[in-house]
Amino acid sequence: MTMRTAELWIAIALLVGSLGLMWSIHSDGLSIEWIEGRGPGAGVWPFWLSAGMALTCVWTLVRWFRSETAESHDLSHYIDPESLGLVGISFLSLTAMLLLVHVVGTYISVALFLGFYMRVIGKHSWQIVSSFVIGGPIFIYFLFEWQLSKYLPKGWPIFEEGFLWIDNYRWEYLM
Amino acid sequence: MVDIFTLLAAGLAQSFEPLNLFMIVVGCLAGLFIGAMPGLGSVNGVAILLPVTFLVPPTAAIIFLAALYYGAMYGGAISSITLGIPGASTAVATVFDGRPMAQAGKADQALSAAAVASFIGGTISVVLFTFFAPPLAIFALKFGPQEEFALMVLAFATFIGLGGDDIPKTIFMILLGLVMASVGFDIITGQPRLVFFDMVELQRGIGFLVLAIGIYGIGEMLWTLETTKGKVEIHAVKTTWGRFKKNLGKVKQYLPTTSLGSVVGFFVGTLPAAGATPASLMSYGLAKTFSKDSESFGKGNVSGVAAPEAANNAASTGSMLPMITLGIPGSPTTAILLGGMIIWGLRPGPLLFTDKPDFVWGLIGSMYVANLVTVVLNLALIPIFVRVLAMPFTMLTPIIFVLCFVGVFSTTDRMFDVWLMMVLGAGGYLLRKLNYPVAPAVLAIVLGPLAERSLRQSLISSRGDVMTFFDRPISLACMLIALALIIYPVYLGFRRRRARASYADEG
Known part of the structure; x- marks a missing residue:
């Protein structure tokens, strides 16, 4: 596998993982909103951080398609x-x-x-x-x-x- | 001012206590050895040996690790010069001139220059540390949760702004570290979070040490095995008493660049995320710029060895300043030291100066002593270290792997964490190959719980008003600098793309 291919697949895997984290927080019934009188819910911090992770993966994928990352035009082996x-x-x-x-x-x-x-x-x-x-x-x-x-x-x-x-x-x- | 001298004298006296002195000598020796090993640096040494320090009181433990940190900075130069492989990224700049000097049969001169420059860098920076740390701690006492959170945002932003790596990947690794830190029970509501498949083991959370040893022990060794293919090439180092004296006499040649490198190194080291690697590279660049003989840089100029070595040692002291005074680590190594301090029951931050003066001043005193001990050991042991460096990777690798396993298990008492270390180590290795920086994740897992708590405290006290971070002067300043650090590289990238596009249109 080339570096170029590896970057694509790893970014996709990380995107899926980030979405999985968001789903896990949601399915566990943790609040991701402000709770009146108690402050931010228990899920706010990890949920929005995971959302940020998903966005950065999309950003990397966009850069990959536009050949902006160093790895996206590196055709050497991923592992020597x-x-x-x-x-x-x-x-x-x-x-x-x-x-x-x-x-x-x-x-x-x-x-x-x-x-x-x-x-x-x-x-x-x-x-x-x-x-x-x-x-x-x-x-x-x-x-x-x-x-x-x-x-x-x-x-x-x-x-x-x-x-x-x-x-x-x-x-x-x-x- | 008198107070500082009194406290420093007490700290120095403390560092001469038999146990502490023993810890300094052992720490320096271990650091020299670890730093000299290709692929291993201070961060690996501190991560792998942190569990061992639970045997002694916190002051002796931090003294041991600080001495190890120093020793590793010195040791990094040894493999850079003799093998042409940097012991750690902090010693990369040392290779530029150290390697040509070794090839020209002047390895002993390069090693002596590295040792002396490291000593000068360490001494200048520890003096600066002594006088800068207390005022900064007093200033930091005014910090509330808003300022604490803003400061952490600033620490993460410096990784993005100064890190120089791929921006989305850097942000991803920071967020990943923060998410990993949130695994387990919620600090306020007590609800379990991200406990996959209801695994009881995950309820205790993911310890930073598991991630740090995984990445810097397992991941780094796999990386080194791949890049070196398990082979290293040794260059003979001549060592005689006459040559040794002659080499020491040449200090005057590189004293100005060493002094400049020390000051630059200290201040760059205090910036979170900057650390010793950019400090040494900057120092090398400055030495070359101001040199009358800049042409000879890269071909074996002794100043090219001295400048980065002074800077990386000074930066290692500098990076301890924000860790001790603000609770914000300035480098991956200090992030692990910070985690260690939390395990020992200490809360790094401004209150440490008033609550635990023995600890703080004992550490500062030990820096002076460790610096002296390391230069003596380094100069004396150069011939021996050169022999040890001949240890093949097929001997070093299994030893490191076994230390990683025993180190993690003895800290957590669970095989689950050992397996987690393996997974994180392999993951870190695979991600690092694609330019995902691993240091921000380690920094984030250490700072994660503090960042979440200060954010939630701030929001609760302001009833959910996010503007609370922009109402107070210190947090406003931190936030604005952080925003600038994040926006500037994005803007630069945008400008570069536009310039490329217009160039292509013209072409």
Whole structure:
């Protein structure tokens, strides 16, 4: 897809989204007018801002049809095909890591993600990869769980119980 | 005047407390490192590391982030000079002459000039800050909701007027940020708004940090991966003690442009939306205009490195002035700092000077110390940073992604927000490619609740009369400037189109 085409489709999508916001406020029964004795209704602010968003999208579309925006006469690729693979795999592997957080918890998924990215994409040596795979989760555990007392997701109960054992050890012997 | 010196002395003493001093050193180091990383700047560093600051008291937290902000401004020059890739947009102008100097084997001279100029810029601006901030805070105490709202309209208008980006797209991003800020319960009636599909998670609203980390963490890294294709090219930097002394001796060459750049940088930095990037570009332009040897600019003139570096550091201090005194951030980084202050339970604005003098003067004192610490660290660590810069993107990217995930989760305790961060990051990346500026959206989501509240308070007190914003002198002035800032670029565009049309007719 060229930049020119992308600008058109994104402006249309944003216009539809803005109209959707206006409809959502209206359908929720929020007042978009002045209420006597109470001031502006709860929907006034978001409704009229969304209306403004819709107008700016129309403005962009008009400019596109008149070839006034820089992108409207740019026929280069919207996403550079040479980098598309790298950008795509980075985003997908991050998504996979977040999905895994729900199953195996933060630490295992972070270790798998770092290992995959550095070894498969980065082709770094096993020595470097293993130092990050082991050191990364330990650093996160130390900083967030230990020092900041933040409980990070541990996934399914079987994995959570494993970490409870580590937590118990910390509370019993290291605190 | 005596009061200012007394308070400043107390602030300086406070910044030398062990925890605060430690925070300054760690903040400067982290900032130097983050600023030096291509694609990452102060805004990314502050957004990603903000959750970490909840461990310490607010004064130490803001000192850490302010030091990080400073450090990142210094650090931006390192990758601009050695790699030819600006660490952040604020260091773009540094590439113009820094890169040719590095290619000519004078990278150490360029790096020293950048460090010294940054120090001069930081020092001049912090002195200006010390004397300008208190009077501005006293003046701002006269502000009611009308003035507050008018000031916010002015802040948004400067993005439109001075931003230089596509006007409808800039307005769209501002409005989008404001709408996102209104998700959740209405502040006055308590009714739920824009809670799609009755998702309980949306009732708490969209946190500014989720948007900021999404855009500046995920979106920015995807952008950098695409533009650099994951590769960077390193230029060798020679560093010896003799050369170091010789380089420092050349300060006289670029002192006038540095001083001018510092003053320009400070005042441009105080303007909301202007910030460090236009300040550094303006400073570079001025240095070139007033130089006797303007031909050599762009080919490796040391003043071409010093002028923008002084300006971007001065602008970073300048942008804190409206944030502290008026509660209006002057840059995306200060917008995130402002959000952080609200999370810490502080309300930035004129009352901060009277209610929390320890906090304000501790911050000002720390700016002096941070400036000194950063120049020492920067000069000492140049050889080491050059080695760290060799860290490939395939190592840096996953670390940043993991920090984004853990940072958002630890702040909100919800995976929903982490997923939202991903969506907003990807959306920000796709929109940014089409010239939709992302900074106004971050500014708007921070200012959104304040803007809505002041608008509704003003309208309720005036019984719905919109003229209330034009009846009071300060709000009238802000509104008129805002209108001028919005109308002027539209008028210019119209004139340009007419000129093009008449040229085409003649042709």
